[in-house]
Every structure is written in C-alpha cells, then in structure tokens.
C-alpha cells in the first residue's frame with residue numbers, strides 16, 4: 019500500500035530535499051529527464067538512433083525536464099526538434115540551465131501552429147517513427163490551457179502525418195490538474211497519452227477518472243527522494259508551511275536535517291489525527307486476513323452474515339452475495355427472503371442457510387439474535403414500502419449492536435428517498451454504502467453536481483474529495499464504485515482501489531459483480547473487520563480475483579476464485 023500525493027505534497031517533498039542540502043533542483047531535473055528517456059527505451063525497445071522526437075516544452079520546470087529529455091535523446095542519436103511555449107528569458111533557473119544546454123546542441127522554435135505544422139510537414143515526407151514529448155505543464159498548472167496550446171497538443175494526436183506517433187507525457191498530460199485528474203477549462207477529456215512518466219510517487223489524479231482512462235501506461239521513476247523522509251512529509255499536508263518556518267529558524271543558510279526532522283515530527287504529531295493521506299490499494303495484502311484466518315474454534319467464531327433477498331425471480335443477486343460472504347470466510351451465511359421465494363431459493367442453496375422473513379417486524383425479531391454479526395441488503399431487493407421497512411429494521415436493530423451493515427443497490431435508493439433512513443445511517447457505527455455513480459448522485463445530488471462542474475482552476479474537486487465529503491455527511495464508510503473505486507470513512511481516511519494500468523480488469527464489469535462485492539464486505543464484517551477495513555479488503559480482493567481468473571469471468575466465478583487467491587497469499 020503506497021500513498022498517492024497531491025501536487026502541493028510533491029512540491030513540499032522536493033523543496034525539503036533541496037533545502038536539506040541532500041540534492042539540488044538541477045540534479046532532480048536531470049534524474050527526472052533521464053527517467054523519462056529510460057522509460058521510453060524500455061517501452062519501445064525497437065526505437066533508437068535515427069528516430070525522431072518532437073519535444074514540446076513549457077514555461078516552468080516541466081519544460082525544463084523536456085530540455086533534459088531532448089539533450090539525452092540527441093546524445094543517443096535521435097533526431098530531435100524542440101518547441102518552446104513561453105518566453106525563454108523567464109524560465110525558472112534550473113529549466114533555464116537546461117534550455118541553454120540544449121541550445122548548444124540544437125535550435126529552440128517558438129511553439130505555434132505554423133511551426134508545428136512545418137515539423138509535421140517534414141514528417142509526412144519522412145516515414146521514420148516519431149515520439150512527441152509533452153513537457154508543457156506538470157504539477158504547476160494553475161489555470162486552463164490557452165486554446166491554441168490545447169489545440170497543438172490534441173493536434174499532434176489527431177494528425178495523420180506522423181507515420182508512427184507515440185505521445186509521452188512528462189509527469190502528467192498538460193492541461194490536467196494532477197490532484198483531481200480533471201482537465202481545467204472547457205476541454206473535458208485529457209489528451210490520450212501512450213506513456214506517462216511521473217516522479218517519486220503517483221499523484222491522486224493518475225488514478226481517478228477521467229485521467230486514468232486517458233493514460234495507457236504509467237511509469238513511476240525513482241528520483242532518489244528518500245522514502246522515510248517523504249512518507250513523513252506527505253502526511254503533513256497543509257502544515258508544511260509552518261513546519262518550514264520552524265525549521266528555517268533553526269539554522270543560517272542550509273536547513274539542517276536534524277532540525278528538519280524535528281520540525282516534521284512536531285507537525286506530524288499535530289496533524290496525525292487528520293491523516294489527509296490517500297492510500298493506493300495496489301500490490302497490497304491486509305495482515306488482518308491472515309490473523310482472522312488463524313482464529314480457530316466454532317463456526318460462530320467466524321461470524322454469521324445475513325444477506326437479504328428480493329422476491330420471486332429476484333433472488334440471484336442475494337445468492338451470489340451470500341456465496342461471496344461464505345467464501346471470504348464468514349462462519350455461517352443465511353439468505354433471508356419473503357415466504358413466497360423460499361422454494362426458489364431452497365432449490366439453489368446448499369451451504370448457505372435460508373430463512374423466511376415476511377416483513378420489517380419479522381426481521382427485527384430475527385435480529386434479536388446477537389450472533390448475526392453482519393447484514394448485506396440491497397441487491398435485487400426492490401424499492402417498495404415493505405423493502406423500506408426491511409432497511410429500517412436492519413438499521414434500527416443494528417445501531418447499538420456490534421453489527422456491520424452493507425447497503426447496496428435498492429437499499430441505497432430507499433435511503434436516498436427517505437431522510438429518516440439517512441438519519442439512521444448517521445447514528446449507526448458501522449455502515450458501508452457501496453454506490454455506483456448513479457446511486458451516488460441519488461444519495462448526494464449536490465456533491466455529484468459539484469463533481470460534474472467543469473473546473474476552471476486547480477486543485478479541482480475530485481472523486482476523492484466527493485467520496486470524503488459523502489462519507490462525512492452520511493457518517494458511514496462510502497465505497498464509490500468504478501474502475502477507480504474510492505473508499506472513504508467519516509473520519510477522513512481514504513483509499514483508492516484501482517482496476518487500471520497493471521491491474522486493469524475490464525471483464526470485471528459484468529452483471530452481478532457488484533452483488534458479489536457486497537457479499538465480500540458483509541462476510542468480512544461478519545468476521546469482525548471494521549467497516550473501512552472490510553470495504554478496502556473486499557474491494558482489493560474483488561479485483562485480485564478478477565485478475566486471477568482472467569477474461570471470460572462471470573460474477574459467479576469471483577467467490578470461487580477466492581481459495582486460489584488465499585493460497586497464493588499464504589492465508
């Protein structure tokens with residue numbers, strides 16, 4: 019599990035590293051540029067001397083990285099053209115040094131339609147492979163791109179004149195706010211990018227839509243910023259300014275590392291409770307899985323999950339959820355259904371038990387059994403008055419009990435329709451809501467609207483912000499679904515479970531896969547996992563199971579893949 023950074027956190031890490039005297043900005047820029055070139059060579063080993071590169075550099079340090087890339091490719095025998103958007107005399111110091119180093123080797127052309135067109139015209143008479151390096155803007159983008167710059171960038175993409183064109187973004191595709199993954203201004207889709215090379219750590223925007231959908235491959239280059247040092251700072255967030263002031267008082271000239279770490283420690287202590295970090299659930303294994311598996315004894319020691327089903331002909335979703343809850347390790351799982359659906363369910367269930375539950379009253383009575391340690395309700399449920407009564411009973415009868423509840427699908431629609439149910443969620447200690455985008459908009463219409471508004475300045479409001487705000491408002495863990503699932507707790511803890519890049523599993527978008535996720539969460543809640551932990555672990559395993567099974571997956575395969583996963587994980 020790693021932390022995703024914001025642009026401000028990344029800047030703070032770089033500034034602190036430079037201020038500590040451990041490294042200079044120029045060295046970091048050299049390492050960044052070298053990292054981009056190495057990533058290009060690794061991605062396209064067939065390219066090399068004689069190939070063409072068009073470098074688009076911007077007015078800040080992202081442009082500086084571009085000049086380094088230009089020089090290193092040129093030294094490797096590539097045919098390099100460099101365009102600058104902005105005024106060379108106003109480049110920041112390190113970018114300026116690299117601009118001058120490039121000028122000893124080649125020309126810098128002012129970026130315009132006309133100059134770029136001339137380059138393209140050359141290319142069309144020339145069928146050599148070409149790489150375009152987007153080093154216009156990185157983490158310093160503060161406002162929308164001028165229309166013409168946006169056109170230059172998307173123009174390189176849409177032109178037919180490049181024989182073999184690959185677009186490589188330095189740090190991030192230009193025009194995107196890296197905190198949110200959203201484009202500033204009117205153009206609302208980031209330019210499709212073949213390879214994005216970022217530095218030290220991925221940023222939040224790399225893992226959420228729309229940016230995550232626009233990048234084919236993300237490479238993270240280690241530019242030597244020390245791990246421990248940065249993990250402390252990334253937690254500090256906004257406290258960094260004052261921390262730096264404290265540290266600066268500690269010495270004349272260069273800030274000593276001891277003073278810095280002391281100041282960091284102080285700031286960390288003050289801000290630890292807020293924990294603004296966003297975790298990426300990738301290549302991650304929750305220790306709790308192993309610990310919980312080690313509990314021996316009676317089946318009740320592993321919890322009892324109740325999954326509530328809809329009426330006749332609507333029970334498949336609950337049965338799949340129940341199978342998920344059982345496979346993930348709940349000691350017992352019961353499907354509760356209306357009396358009329360008993361026969362249908364009985365014919366389709368074996369290890370999962372079955373109970374007839376007529377209405378909310380009957381459910382309340384059943385929940386007098388404190389051994390029922392988790393409930394999943396919503397998939398295939400229906401949205402009538404009887405079903406609203408069931409959801410009310412679940413929330414009422416579980417608020418004081420140590421019982422986790424997962425609300426999904428129709429249960430979320432019912433909560434969105436009835437403020438008194440929403441209030442019950444707020445007063446409950448362990449509810450997990452699992453909305454997809456449509457359900458999210460029904461539950462939190464104003465938040466969804468804010469997420470849709472086109473941002474004009476950064477940092478823009480992101481899916482992470484939306485999930486956090488929703489969780490705080492609902493007093494529940496909110497698992498906001500998608501290939502970029504964001505999970506947030508009311509206390510502000512937040513993680514992203516990505517199904518992108520190396521974990522892309524498009525076949526997971528199959529009917530019923532969300533129902534299985536509900537079952538996974540309910541099963542883990544039954545086993546005693548806390549709501550955040552259950553949601554994170556279930557979401558992570560859900561993608562792992564899909565990756566392990568591969569294409570052709572249907573929802574029923576997901577629970578059946580868990581034993582393979584557990585064996586691979588050594589659980």
Ligand SMILES: NC(=O)C1=CN([C@@H]2O[C@H](COP(=O)(O)OP(=O)(O)OC[C@H]3O[C@@H](n4cnc5c(N)ncnc54)[C@H](OP(=O)(O)O)[C@@H]3O)[C@@H](O)[C@H]2O)[C@@H](O)CC1
Pocket residue numbers: 032043046047048050076077078079080081082083110154155156157158159160161162163164188189217
């Ligand atoms: N720091 C380090 O040590 C390292 C940094 N590294 C690299 O630096 C990058 C960050 O550099 P950066 O902070 O200079 O920001 P960058 O994205 O180049 O742009 C800032 C400039 O653009 C301007 N500007 C903004 N929006 C604009 C717009 N819409 N249209 C026009 N202008 C606009 C803005 O002007 P202003 O907003 O101040 O008016 C400012 O002049 C980072 O992504 C990474 O690639 C690596 O080398 C590793 C070491």
Ligand SMILES: [K+]
Pocket residue numbers: 080152153154155156187188189190191192
């Ligand atoms: K860029």
